[in-house]
Amino acid sequence: MSTKRVETAEKYVGRPIDRLDGAAKTTGEARFAAEHRFPGLAHAALVHAAIPRGRVIAVDDAAARAVPGVIDVLTHENAPAMKPARKPSMMDISSMVSGTSVNYLATDEVHWNGQPMAVVVAETPEAARYAASLVRLTYQELPARVDFAAEEPNAVPQKSSMIFEAKADKGDAIAALAAAPASVDLRFTTPPHSHNAIEPHATIAVWDGDRLTVHEGSQGLAWMRKHLSFRFGVPEQGIRMLSPFVGGGFGGKGSVWAGTLLAVLAARATGRPVRLALTREGVYHTVGGRTPSTQRVALGARADGAMTALVHTSVSRTGRVGGGPESITSASRHLYAAENIHLRQNIVELDLLPNTFMRAPGESIGTFGLESAVDELAWELGMDPIELRRRNEPERDPVSGVPFAHRMLREAYELGAERFGWSERVPEAGAMRDGRWLVGMGVATAYHPSMRMMAHVAVRLSADGGVVVRCGFHEMGMGAATAQAQIAADELGVPLEAVRVEYGDTDLPPGPIAGGSTQTASVAASLIDACAKLKRSVHALARRAPGSPLRGRRLEELTARDGGLHHAGGGETYAEILTRAGRDHLETETKAGTLGFMVRMLRDRRRYVKAASGAHFCEVRVDRDTGEVRVSRWLGVFDIGRVINAKTAASQLRGGIVMGIGLALTEETQIDHRTGRVVNASLADYHVPVHADVPHIDVHCLDDPDPTMPLGLVGVGEVGITGVGAAVANAVRHATGKRVLDLPITLDKLL
Amino acid sequence: MTEIRIRVNGVAEALDVEPRVSLLDALRDHLGLTGPKKGCDQGACGACTVLADGVRINACLALAVQYADTEITTIEGIAKDGNTHPLQDAFVRHDGFQCGYCTSGQICSAVAMLREHAAGMPSAVTEPDDPGELDETEIRERMSGNLCRCGAYNGIVDAIKDVAAQGAS
Numbered sequence: 032m033s034t035k036r037v038e039t040a041e042k043y044v045g046r047p048i049d050r051l052d053g054a055a056k057t058t059g060e061a062r063f064a065a066e067h068r069f070p071g072l073a074h075a076a077l078v079h080a081a082i083p084r085g086r087v088i089a090v091d092d093a094a095a096r097a098v099p100g101v102i103d104v105l106t107h108e109n110a111p112a113m114k115p116a117r118k119p120s121m122m123d124i125s126s127m128v129s130g131t132s133v134n135y136l137a138t139d140e141v142h143w144n145g146q147p148m149a150v151v152v153a154e155t156p157e158a159a160r161y162a163a164s165l166v167r168l169t170y171q172e173l174p175a176r177v178d179f180a181a182e183e184p185n186a187v188p189q190k191s192s193m194i195f196e197a198k199a200d201k202g203d204a205i206a207a208l209a210a211a212p213a214s215v216d217l218r219f220t221t222p223p224h225s226h227n228a229i230e231p232h233a234t235i236a237v238w239d240g241d242r243l244t245v246h247e248g249s250q251g252l253a254w255m256r257k258h259l260s261f262r263f264g265v266p267e268q269g270i271r272m273l274s275p276f277v278g279g280g281f282g283g284k285g286s287v288w289a290g291t292l293l294a295v296l297a298a299r300a301t302g303r304p305v306r307l308a309l310t311r312e313g314v315y316h317t318v319g320g321r322t323p324s325t326q327r328v329a330l331g332a333r334a335d336g337a338m339t340a341l342v343h344t345s346v347s348r349t350g351r352v353g354g355g356p357e358s359i360t361s362a363s364r365h366l367y368a369a370e371n372i373h374l375r376q377n378i379v380e381l382d383l384l385p386n387t388f389m390r391a392p393g394e395s396i397g398t399f400g401l402e403s404a405v406d407e408l409a410w411e412l413g414m415d416p417i418e419l420r421r422r423n424e425p426e427r428d429p430v431s432g433v434p435f436a437h438r439m440l441r442e443a444y445e446l447g448a449e450r451f452g453w454s455e456r457v458p459e460a461g462a463m464r465d466g467r468w469l470v471g472m473g474v475a476t477a478y479h480p481s482m483r484m485m486a487h488v489a490v491r492l493s494a495d496g497g498v499v500v501r502c503g504f505h506e507m508g509m510g511a512a513t514a515q516a517q518i519a520a521d522e523l524g525v526p527l528e529a530v531r532v533e534y535g536d537t538d539l540p541p542g543p544i545a546g547g548s549t550q551t552a553s554v555a556a557s558l559i560d561a562c563a564k565l566k567r568s569v570h571a572l573a574r575r576a577p578g579s580p581l582r583g584r585r586l587e588e589l590t591a592r593d594g595g596l597h598h599a600g601g602g603e604t605y606a607e608i609l610t611r612a613g614r615d616h617l618e619t620e621t622k623a624g625t626l627g628f629m630v631r632m633l634r635d636r637r638r639y640v641k642a643a644s645g646a647h648f649c650e651v652r653v654d655r656d657t658g659e660v661r662v663s664r665w666l667g668v669f670d671i672g673r674v675i676n677a678k679t680a681a682s683q684l685r686g687g688i689v690m691g692i693g694l695a696l697t698e699e700t701q702i703d704h705r706t707g708r709v710v711n712a713s714l715a716d717y718h719v720p721v722h723a724d725v726p727h728i729d730v731h732c733l734d735d736p737d738p739t740m741p742l743g744l745v746g747v748g749e750v751g752i753t754g755v756g757a758a759v760a761n762a763v764r765h766a767t768g769k770r771v772l773d774l775p776i777t778l779d780k781l782l
Numbered sequence: 783m784t785e786i787r788i789r790v791n792g793v794a795e796a797l798d799v800e801p802r803v804s805l806l807d808a809l810r811d812h813l814g815l816t817g818p819k820k821g822c823d824q825g826a827c828g829a830c831t832v833l834a835d836g837v838r839i840n841a842c843l844a845l846a847v848q849y850a851d852t853e854i855t856t857i858e859g860i861a862k863d864g865n866t867h868p869l870q871d872a873f874v875r876h877d878g879f880q881c882g883y884c885t886s887g888q889i890c891s892a893v894a895m896l897r898e899h900a901a902g903m904p905s906a907v908t909e910p911d912d913p914g915e916l917d918e919t920e921i922r923e924r925m926s927g928n929l930c931r932c933g934a935y936n937g938i939v940d941a942i943k944d945v946a947a948q949g950a951s
Contacts, residue, residue, distance in 0.1 A: 053874035056882030057889060058866065059817020059857035066816035156811070157802050229821040229829055229931050230883040278819070278883030279931050311822040508880025508932045682877045682934060689933025714826035714929060722922040725935040 043517035043527050044742065045734070047678035051513045051532070052276075052506065061276045064246045065233035065308045072235070073102055075297045075307040076159035077289070078149035078166045079316050080141040083707035084175035084382045087139045087148055091167040095151055100158035103301050104166060105293075106149040110136035111300050113262050113292065121192065124544075125257035130286040130319060131353040131385050135293055141170065142352045143384045144177075144707040145316030147289045152297050152305060160310075175382035177707030179223075179323050179348055186346040186377035189356040197356065199364055199430045202371035204331075207340035211331025214340070215407045219328065219400040220773045221756075222699035224321035225314075226389050227719050228507075230278020232318060233308035234294035242269040243295065248277035250285040250505050253541035258287045263295060275535040277507040281690070282388035284507070285546050289317040315712035319387035320700055322347040324359055326400035330369075330408045336422045338408075341369035343401060346377045347386070354385030358393035362478040362753065363401050365640060368425035383707055388546065390690055391749035394479050395756070399694075399774060402475035402757030407770055410460075416474055416761065417444050417453065428640040436639035437737035437745070439670040440476065443646040446731065447474075447668040451648040460768035468652035470663075471766025475757035477645035477669065479750040481552070481740065484543035485628045488557040489620040490519065490565055494609040496594055498525055500532045504542030504554050508686075509748060510679030511550060517675060518555050518742065522562035524591030525605075540620055548643065548746025551675065556741035557621040564619040566591060569605055572612040579603060579611070639739050643750035645669035647688070647758035653766045658778030660763060662692055666729040672737035672745035680747050681730040687751020688728050693720045694752065695759035696775050786850035790815065791859025799846050805839075806830045808846035809856060817857035817886045821929070828928035831887035831894075832856045838894035840927075857886035860893060868948060869893060872941035880932035888928045892942050895924045899946075916946050 055061040080087075092104040113136070116129040133142055141148065149166050153159035176182050189197040208214055228248075235246040243265060249255055252272050260267040277284060294307035309317065324347045331340035345359035360374040389395075409416040424441055427434050448454070456472045457463050463470040489501040500519050506512055512532040520527045533539055543553040566586065573581040573596065580601035581589065589596040595604035609617065650664035667688055674680050697718035701711045711717045736743020756774060763781070764770050771780050783798050790813060799808055806823075809815045809832070821829035823842045830841040833855040860867045869889050872878070879885040899916050907923040908914070921939050930938065 049874050050877065052882065054866075056879055056885050057857075057870040057873050058861065059815070059886050061882050062816060063819070063883065065820070066810070068814065155800075156807065157800060227931055228881070228883070229827055229929060230819070230881070231821065276883075277881060279881040281931070308820070311824065311826075508882065510880070678877050679880075682880060682932075682937060685936055686880060686933030689935060690931070713824060714822045715824065719929055719931055720933070720935075721926040721929060722935050722939070723926040725922070725933070727918070727939075728936055 043520045044675050045677060048513055048517060048527065048676055050510050050679060051516060063230055063276050063278050064235060064248045064274070065306060067235055067246050069235070069237060069304040071303055073152050073154060073301060073303040073305050074156040074159045075150050075152050075294060075305050076163035077147040077293065077313055078151065078163050078168070080144060080146045080148050082141055082170045082172050083144040083177050085141050085170045085172040087141065087168050088171045089169035090149065094165040095162040098158055098162040098165065100154035101162045102152045102154065102303065104149060104151050105136055105297060105300055107136050107139045110296060112137055113296055114264060117261060125254040128251055128254045128258050128286045129353065130288040130387060131350065133352050135289050136296065143350065143382060145384060145709065147293060147317060150293050150297050152301050175707060177382050177702065178704035179381065182379045182381060183325050183346050186379040189376040189378045195358045197376045199372060199374040201430050204340045204342050204371035204373035207371040208329050208331040208342055211339050212334055213408065213411050214329065214331040215404055215411055216329040217404050217407060217772055219326040219403065221324045221396040221399060222774060223323045223702065224389055224694065224698050225700045225717060226281040226283030226320060227714065227717065228279025228281060228283055231309045231311055231314050232284065232288065232290050233306065234291045235304065235306045236295040236298040237304040238298050241265045245270065245272045245295065247272060247274060247291060248284050249274040250277065250280040250507060250546055251544040252503050252505065252537050254544060255287055256537045259295060262292060270537065272537045273535065274505065277505060280507040280545065281390045282392065282546065283318050285544060286387055311714060312712040315709045316384065319354060319385045321389040321392065322357055322386040324396050326359060328400045328404035330404050332408055332412060336412055336414050336419045338367050338369035338423045340371045341367055342373045344375040344377070345397065346379060348379050348381050350383050350385030351380045352385060354387065359397040361393050361480065362398050364430050365428055365642065366401065366476060366478060367423040368429050369423070372430055383702065390687065391479055391752050394753045395694065398475065398478060398754045399756035399760070402754050403760050406473065406757065406761040406764065417448055420444065420476065431640065433638065433640050436641040436739040437670065437672060439733050439735060440644055440646065442733060443644070443668040443670055447646045447648050447666055450729070450731065451666045453648065460765055465652065467655055469655050469766040471651050471653065471762040471764065473649050473758050473761025473765055475647050475754035475761060477647055477667070477750050477754035479548060479643050479753050481641040481643055481745045482547050482549050483556060483632065484549045484553045486543045486553040486557040487540035487620065487622050488554060488561045489540050489618060490558070490561040491616055491618040492565055492605055493616040494606055494614060496525065496529055496604060496606040498523055498530045500530065500558060501539045502534060502542045502554055503537055503539040504534045504550055505545035506534055507545060509683055510676055513679060514551055514675040515554055515558055518558055519562060522559055522591065523565070525594050548748040548750065552741055552744055552746055555744060559741055560621045561619050565617060566596065568617050568619065569596060569608055572614070573608045576611055579608065641737065641739060641745065643669065643671045643745045643747060645750060647754050649758040649762045651759060651762040651766055653763060653781060658781035660696055660776060660778070662759065663726055665726060667751065668731045668733065669750060670733045670735065671747045671750065672735070672740055673743035674732045674734045675744055680732060683747050684730045684751040685728045687749065688755055689720050689725050691752040691755020692724060692759065694774060695756045699775055784847050786847055788849055789853045791855060797846060801845065801847050803846050804842055805844040805846045805849050806841035809841060815856050815858055819883050819886055821883065828891060829884050829887040831891045831928065833890055833894055836894065836897065838891050857890055860889060867893065868945045869941060872944045876937040876940040876944065877934065878937035878941040879934050884928060884930045888930065888938055891925060891928045896946060899924070918943065
């Protein structure tokens, strides 16, 4: 690299740069959590409860202990103590990452069917798994409530929190609905879903006295470390969590679940490094998924399409031992200029594994209800569904009256209609055919609120011109490191190759959680600050240096480019400046205080409504005899503010759409309504979309910066899945004349 | 314990394994070849796809002892003479992955799939009088045993199409 000037005329931000971890991931070099080797590594397997609620009154582990290679069988009768989880509090977000409140192996209580009640530790994974199958538990069963459909009428109003409001009222929507010249009043259901990241959760825990090393694929390293520190009563600084590669998360790796805790516990109990790699079935039994929901969406309108009433109420479930509410009506708060709005969210607690966040919690299923109902209102009015949306596009946030930070839904629909060929859609249902296929076209709006979290970022600039960005953020496939490298290269005016990004390690300055589509913006904001500080430090070295072309120049006159600072008449490289000053490197770190950050965030939320949004265009083909639905074409036009990496952003949006196609057509975690057991706990029985289910997906980003966000960027991880379920349902409605209200849209519902 | 000889990525290996050890666990835990991934351990996701004498198999459904005296190729052995396989480069260029966990299986599967197609092997969507062009429908059908939850399917298909068009496999 040396002191040579490298031209950096073109900015990196916005370009379709290949992923920096591409080589590692395509050659098999990338090591995921379960793939690290330690001398003396022992292997753990879980024994799951076979009843939904009750107590274990007897443990028979004799046969398991007799298996050659078994080191120990841990149950509530012999396991070392772990501190119970703290009560969740907004003041300490790390308290909220407890997947459940159960103190595993410290209690004989069974809270859901599948709860881990014992851990077998053995010399080999085969011995552990076999021995686990031999542990016999005797239960005293208690009555359990596990049937969402049966318990749903007993739901109670959800409480509002600092961040999420559970209800909204504007005018009198119920009365307006009754008086509306045109209306629809529909009841939707959506089933539970499972993340099914292809990497099942795995933990390797290694104790060295009170020091603990944990390898685990995680979306929330800093909070998880803090949680482990509390549960095991050891200092946070003594715990190192490593997570350089995460084999998919989607929300499922954002909390501390049983596997993590029990691996650490088993390692402590046996004095051995322990690997606990969950089976696929084990993931279903110990890691929460998306709540099911029932939703009522009722819309009233005048004959010209102007909405007079929007009613959206929902019921979701939590577990009695954890889980949280979802903002199912969130999009209904922001999308339409209805004169009267009534939103309510309700909760029912069941004796099931608690729910957790899964890609766009709330919005992914809430937009299915809302956007299906809007489509049905268009049918009722005999109006084009895009035109109906256009007529109801609000100028300000409909409920709060607060301005939108950025809103381009009109543009998204206009561009999308043109690119997709919407004008070729014959308005009547069932009118478009291709042989035995009934062809349908549908649209739906995508919407996901945008937020920022805290991130600490350190940037080091070396005398050889190299830049190292250090932040404990998470890479689950979003291309996070690539995006941050592009930003750092532009901010400092260095070639991309000069930037190295370190992430996925608690030894680094703590990053934000990779959730809520917040990570890129959160890290970018701190990274830009750190780069600005660094440039000030460099400038301070140069401006008084005799012989420097920057001598006497103010920083405002200078541009960072070509590996250094320059003005119209000249400049020099960072390497030259540092070398002259006898400095090996310069380093800065941004630190944000929690309280100040929270205050600023809440104040910001009162000033603007921020979101990513978009318009989905879907074409389906429905077999007129079998009811088989094939998605044949897709276009998504998105407003995600400024695009950092055109390649990875499009991929992430496509990924959301693919998961949405699963939500629309095939995905359902089936729970036995008598026993509470997940009965399709495998990838053979839970159908995620495969190659053959996914057509070419055309993605277009409007690429217009949101002026209120760092670099104008808005998070992109979740908006893609929102609206997809409705776009498919609306296309099916157009193809067949049938409105499917209950996901997934399986063929039996079309016959 | 059973002693077997097995060739992995061109190297002769002697393994002392219990008969119940899967080929996947033998590769990952005994030989330290962690390129093949464990996504379901029951043949449903394809993340463990490796080549056995050039034919793609789910290593999780295979017992190591069944593959004695077989030539196994994992993602670590796909590159030739220090050069990456064209599919590996194409996956990067077309963004045919996100988290990377299914990627080894996708690439190994695609390598064998291209050979199967070249050998005239039909798929479920091949019409009887099909001239055998490897179009997107054929690629999707033939690759449907490899799940990708990040939804990188478009990029994967583009990468395979690209390499198939170059005639390299």
